[in-house]
Amino acid sequence: MDHTAEKELERVAKLAGLSVEGKEKEILLSDLSRITEYMERITTLDTSSVKDAGSNAASEASCGTRDSLREDIAVQSELPQTILRGAPASDGSSFAVPKTVE
Amino acid sequence: MEKEELFSLPAYALAEAVQNQKVTAEEALDAVFQRIEERESDLHAYISTRKEAAQIEARNLKMQGKLSGVPVAIKDNLMLSGEKTTCGSKMLQEYVAPYTATCVRKLQDSGCVIVGKTNMDEFGMGVSTETSFFGATSHPKAPSFVPGGSSGGAAAAVASGEAWAAVGTDTGGSIRQPAAFCGLVGLRPTYGTISRHGLVAFASSMDIAGPITRSVKDSALFFNVMHGQDPKDQTSVPSDDVSLDQIEQYSVKGKRIGVLRELLESKDVDEEVSQAVRGVMDFYERSGAVVEMVDMSLLDHAVAIYYVLSSAEASSNLARYDGVRYGFRAEGCRNPDELYTKTRSEGFGLEVKRRILLGNYVLSSEHFEDCFRQAERAREMMRREFSHAFSKYDLLLSPVSATTAPHKGKAAADPLASYLSDLCTVPASLAGIPAISVPCGQSRSGMPIGVQLMADRFGEQEILGAARVLEREYYSETDIAGKGASSDGGI
Numbered sequence: 001m002d003h004t005a006e007k008e009l010e011r012v013a014k015l016a017g018l019s020v021e022g023k024e025k026e027i028l029l030s031d032l033s034r035i036t037e038y039m040e041r042i043t044t045l046d047t048s049s050v051k052d053a054g055s056n057a058a059s060e061a062s063c064g065t066r067d068s069l070r071e072d073i074a075v076q077s078e079l080p081q082t083i084l085r086g087a088p089a090s091d092g093s094s095f096a097v098p099k100t101v102e
Numbered sequence: 103m104e105k106e107e108l109f110s111l112p113a114y115a116l117a118e119a120v121q122n123q124k125v126t127a128e129e130a131l132d133a134v135f136q137r138i139e140e141r142e143s144d145l146h147a148y149i150s151t152r153k154e155a156a157q158i159e160a161r162n163l164k165m166q167g168k169l170s171g172v173p174v175a176i177k178d179n180l181m182l183s184g185e186k187t188t189c190g191s192k193m194l195q196e197y198v199a200p201y202t203a204t205c206v207r208k209l210q211d212s213g214c215v216i217v218g219k220t221n222m223d224e225f226g227m228g229v230s231t232e233t234s235f236f237g238a239t240s241h242p243k244a245p246s247f248v249p250g251g252s253s254g255g256a257a258a259a260v261a262s263g264e265a266w267a268a269v270g271t272d273t274g275g276s277i278r279q280p281a282a283f284c285g286l287v288g289l290r291p292t293y294g295t296i297s298r299h300g301l302v303a304f305a306s307s308m309d310i311a312g313p314i315t316r317s318v319k320d321s322a323l324f325f326n327v328m329h330g331q332d333p334k335d336q337t338s339v340p341s342d343d344v345s346l347d348q349i350e351q352y353s354v355k356g357k358r359i360g361v362l363r364e365l366l367e368s369k370d371v372d373e374e375v376s377q378a379v380r381g382v383m384d385f386y387e388r389s390g391a392v393v394e395m396v397d398m399s400l401l402d403h404a405v406a407i408y409y410v411l412s413s414a415e416a417s418s419n420l421a422r423y424d425g426v427r428y429g430f431r432a433e434g435c436r437n438p439d440e441l442y443t444k445t446r447s448e449g450f451g452l453e454v455k456r457r458i459l460l461g462n463y464v465l466s467s468e469h470f471e472d473c474f475r476q477a478e479r480a481r482e483m484m485r486r487e488f489s490h491a492f493s494k495y496d497l498l499l500s501p502v503s504a505t506t507a508p509h510k511g512k513a514a515a516d517p518l519a520s521y522l523s524d525l526c527t528v529p530a531s532l533a534g535i536p537a538i539s540v541p542c543g544q545s546r547s548g549m550p551i552g553v554q555l556m557a558d559r560f561g562e563q564e565i566l567g568a569a570r571v572l573e574r575e576y577y578s579e580t581d582i583a584g585k586g587a588s589s590d591g592g593i
Contacts, residue, residue: 009459011466012462012463012466016446016458016459017442017443018446018450018458018459019443019447020447020459024452026575033459036460038518043473045480047483050479053409062255086200086429087426087428089424096442097441098436098438099437
């Protein structure tokens with residue numbers, strides 16, 4: 001197993017909030033190096049004709065419009081209670097999580 | 103009405119028959135559930151069905167809707183209030199939708215009866231419906247083959263008569279490719295024309311819902327029902343209805359059609375697929391269109407650009423699954439960090455983890471500029487290339503997929519090869535333009551082949567018109583009818 005690639009996988013997994021181990025780690029190590037190598041072919045493209053890339057360019061490319069704004073109007077919603085019912089644990093009015101302070 | 107006659111009706115004709123009281127919505131629904139009983143144990147097109155609720159809805163149906171009494175399946179990443187919405191993932195196995203997606207509500211308002219939620223690759227990440235936590239869907243024509251993905255359950259349901267039509271979602275080809283594999287019509291509308299409110303996010307700048315139907319007219323009708331700006335989706339845009347009359351009267355005479363050379367002549371495209379697409383090119387030329395090859399150099403990079411951007415967006419969107427707010431939570435966690443990591447590691451499948459890791463890789467400070475920003479700039483260049491092409495051509499044409507439906511197990515064996523199989527569908531996703539997959543032939547072994555038509559933004563009328571010409575005139579020439587789709591949408 002390539003030690004540098006393994007370290008890189010562990011670093012990215014930490015950023016992603018994932019833990020990869022055993023057989024899964026072996027598979028991912030082998031796949032990801034091939035996939036990232038393929039993706040990196042775009043680094044050789046001459047993109048200097050696009051000056052203002054970023055969220056606006058991406059937004060316009062996909063939407064054809066810039067973000068639009070609407071009036072900020074407060075409305076009553078029953079959703080909070082419904083949404084809490086979808087949580088794995090709640091105390092009736094809030095999401096419940098394991099203790100954060102010892 | 104006899105069952106055979108009933109099944110021969112396309113969705114628009116079924117709605118008319120329901121309105122004219124020649125058949126009831128309950129009879130149509132019963133026919134679908136009978137088909138589900140006969141075939142579902144082999145197909146596994148659905149993750150969940152809702153027979154009792156659908157029967158009540160069919161009984162109390164409003165008769166004036168454009169799609170009165172049409173039994174429709176929806177992909178399991180679209181919310182339907184009170185029903186499970188799993189996205190094909192263990193993470194959302196028990197998650198119940200608290201509201202209904204805008205596009206699904208519009209279908210219900212038009213008289214559709216929702217049959218159930220269809221199987222899909224986990225969170226839409228896959229090309230075969232095999233990454234679903236709930237197991238693979240089989241191709242309706244051959245059980246050892248896949249129906250495509252990620253909307254494979256939706257396509258299999260429609261092709262087998264387990265639904266009259268379905269709503270899929272398309273990020274990089276997830277409507278068009280399964281439609282092509284199953285001999286159906288799959289429409290990816292212009293980005294923003296159909297609200298994403300209630301569609302569980304994968305890559306927000308490319309995600310869109312769209313119909314998978316047996317006929318082009320059904321596709322147009324579903325688009326008319328589903329589209330429209332929505333205050334609950336800031337990226338939604340206003341758009342016009344397509345005219346069903348104009349689609350019927352459409353002629354390709356004098357139209358300029360560009361064929362994307364890099365896609366048609368790619369070494370990855372099977373000879374049978376290439377020949378079927380060339381058959382369509384010849385047909386359009388005989389019908390009076392000017393058909394020319396077009397070079398678009400960036401197409402060679404489309405898959406790489408797509409996977410950088412879609413993985414980056416996915417890694418951000420899927421950060422919300424933390425074991426706190428939705429669905430699955432790992433057991434025995436002693437602190438929030440452990441809760442977060444353990445929940446995600448146990449809740450996501452391998453393909454989703456792969457994409458999240460890729461996304462974090464391209465967004466990390468070392469690669470942000472040369473990968474992510476570079477892909478954004480390349481996407482803008484591709485959009486300009488398409489814009490330039492549409493200044494010369496009314497339509498662009500290509501295969502939908504390089505191959506016909508593959509055997510089960512092939513996609514998982516080589517993830518990079520499965521990513522590369524998206525080469526024909528991701529360009530339209532990146533450009534935000536409408537694209538349609540229409541049946542155009544079949545392989546020697548009888549598996550359907552599709553052709554893709556693309557138009558400039560808001561060009562649904564153009565692609566649906568050209569697709570209808572193909573369906574009406576080319577099918578009778580080539581005898582596609584009876585072997586896959588038929589010329590009027592019956593099965």
